[in-house]
Amino acid sequence: MPNVLVSDELSPRAVEIFRERGIDVDFKPGLKPDELKKIIGQYDGLAIRSSTKVTKELLEHALALKVIGRAGIGVDNVDVPAASSRGVVVMNTPFGNSITTAEHAIAMLFALARDIPQANQSTRAGKWEKSRFMGVELYGKVLGVIGAGNIGSIVADRALGLKMKVVAYDPFLGEERARDLGVEKVELDELLTRADFITLHVPLTDQTRNVLSAANLAKTKKGVRIINCARGGLIDEVALKAAIESGHVAGAALDVFTVEPAKENALFALEQVICTPHLGASTNEAQENVALQVAEQMSDFLLHGAVTNALNMPSLSAEDAPKLKPYLKLAEQLGAFVGQIMEPGLKRIEIRYAGQVASLNLRPLTAVVLKGLLGTQVESVNMVNAPILAKERGIDIVETRVEESIDYQTEITVQVTTERGTRTAVGTLFAERPRVVGIDGVPTEAELTPHMLLVSNQDKPGFIGAFGRMLGDAGVNIAGFHNGRSGPGGVAHCLVSVDERVDDGLLRKVAQLPNVVSVRALRF
Numbered sequence: 001m002p003n004v005l006v007s008d009e010l011s012p013r014a015v016e017i018f019r020e021r022g023i024d025v026d027f028k029p030g031l032k033p034d035e036l037k038k039i040i041g042q043y044d045g046l047a048i049r050s051s052t053k054v055t056k057e058l059l060e061h062a063l064a065l066k067v068i069g070r071a072g073i074g075v076d077n078v079d080v081p082a083a084s085s086r087g088v089v090v091m092n093t094p095f096g097n098s099i100t101t102a103e104h105a106i107a108m109l110f111a112l113a114r115d116i117p118q119a120n121q122s123t124r125a126g127k128w129e130k131s132r133f134m135g136v137e138l139y140g141k142v143l144g145v146i147g148a149g150n151i152g153s154i155v156a157d158r159a160l161g162l163k164m165k166v167v168a169y170d171p172f173l174g175e176e177r178a179r180d181l182g183v184e185k186v187e188l189d190e191l192l193t194r195a196d197f198i199t200l201h202v203p204l205t206d207q208t209r210n211v212l213s214a215a216n217l218a219k220t221k222k223g224v225r226i227i228n229c230a231r232g233g234l235i236d237e238v239a240l241k242a243a244i245e246s247g248h249v250a251g252a253a254l255d256v257f258t259v260e261p262a263k264e265n266a267l268f269a270l271e272q273v274i275c276t277p278h279l280g281a282s283t284n285e286a287q288e289n290v291a292l293q294v295a296e297q298m299s300d301f302l303l304h305g306a307v308t309n310a311l312n313m314p315s316l317s318a319e320d321a322p323k324l325k326p327y328l329k330l331a332e333q334l335g336a337f338v339g340q341i342m343e344p345g346l347k348r349i350e351i352r353y354a355g356q357v358a359s360l361n362l363r364p365l366t367a368v369v370l371k372g373l374l375g376t377q378v379e380s381v382n383m384v385n386a387p388i389l390a391k392e393r394g395i396d397i398v399e400t401r402v403e404e405s406i407d408y409q410t411e412i413t414v415q416v417t418t419e420r421g422t423r424t425a426v427g428t429l430f431a432e433r434p435r436v437v438g439i440d441g442v443p444t445e446a447e448l449t450p451h452m453l454l455v456s457n458q459d460k461p462g463f464i465g466a467f468g469r470m471l472g473d474a475g476v477n478i479a480g481f482h483n484g485r486s487g488p489g490g491v492a493h494c495l496v497s498v499d500e501r502v503d504d505g506l507l508r509k510v511a512q513l514p515n516v517v518s519v520r521a522l523r524f
Helices: 012-020 033-042 056-061 080-085 098-114 116-124 150-161 175-181 188-194 214-219 237-246 284-304 321-341 363-374 386-392 463-473 504-511
Strands: 003-006 024-027 045-048 067-070 089-092 142-146 165-169 197-200 224-228 249-254 273-275 346-355 396-402 410-418 421-430 433-439 442-446 451-458 478-485 491-498 516-523
Touching (some): 012 024, 012 284, 033 056, 045 284, 067 284, 080 089, 098 116, 098 197, 098 224, 098 273, 142 150, 142 188, 150 175, 150 386, 165 188, 188 214, 214 237, 237 249, 321 363, 321 421, 321 433, 321 516, 363 386, 433 491, 442 478, 442 491, 451 463, 451 504, 463 491, 463 504
Parallel strands (some): 003 024, 003 045, 045 067, 067 089, 142 165, 142 197, 197 224, 249 273
Antiparallel strands (some): 433 442, 451 516
């Protein structure tokens, strides 16, 4: 009989579901890390919320573990790469608490506009300070929504009901989807300059970290108010404190912080800041929903091998899995590659399968391309929800199959069309190892590694030497160097594997080299 450990507080009904399905379950919330290490080795499954930290060290003790189920969206507390390397499936419940989180953002919006927590505290202290708490109306104000996915779109809908004007920034938001939502699609800089209130609804990635940096906060309208019920790290907290103290930012309502549990934070001393302890998903309804979902998903996996809402494993039959495994990795890497180089305003994704791959089951491959592409900007994307997320954003998906002979025995092409043009990547397999063999029509061959730089430039003498020297002077070790060009003096693409992430300062310096068109830091 499979057995599961529930190490965080879950609904009692979730425990009942495990037992009804024939799963032996131990309910032990509140275990300390050392206590968890001692017993984790005996369990097939681990059901958690946000308190349990599933680290690489813990996983080294989890010798029998097959699946981790996170009741909720975020998996910041799970080392997903470490779990993947040990063959442990990581599942979440991406839609169970969307309404609850969106409602909390709206509650914070009201509280921030009318100083409700501060007025409550003052009144209960025996004061009557009507003139001190002069609020602002929401009617007619501009709400800037950064991230128009599942939660962000719900927030926008509620704000429109309050007769606010909603502007939205999302790299994957198309004009048609924006019209359906009733919002105005804008670039980030325009949102910053126009919004009276800004609310964040994006995951924490390399692209979104400190999206409200000191520089971006300086672009905002004087008197702006900011709400964050998404992820800590999206706002530079030091810069936000300075902006509030200077009077440029009128206030902030924060449910999440860079370091959690946030028992100390410099923002706590500011009366203009409203704080809650990561309550976005904390309603009875949401906790019940995600608990029941995770119990059902884990039971189905442990008893029947069914995979639902997995972040690191595709939904495949036992027959297809061995044949598709190398193609799945290639498809995901190509999607992630294009997702990191494309411009905002995604409208269309075209995937072309040619050669041997064209004879296989393409549905999971297309889902993995979408997972890799959307995962660069959207939280908790997996094979199950990637097509749904693309549809929600009004993105057209075109899949073609060509079985005639080509330059390679197998070939996958991913092309995206945005409001600013198209970007294309072509990949193949060499001895079942994925390789990129073309970028925007330019033959460029490279194996994708965890940290890479893509530099597009005009093919002129001296560039490669200057580029290499700049990386060397910065102490960046080049693990692999791959260059392709359209022809003498034409467009060239340089893909460089490096040992660690390159900082933004160095990227700016590379961008200033003569003949450089663009520079991108890539992660795989």
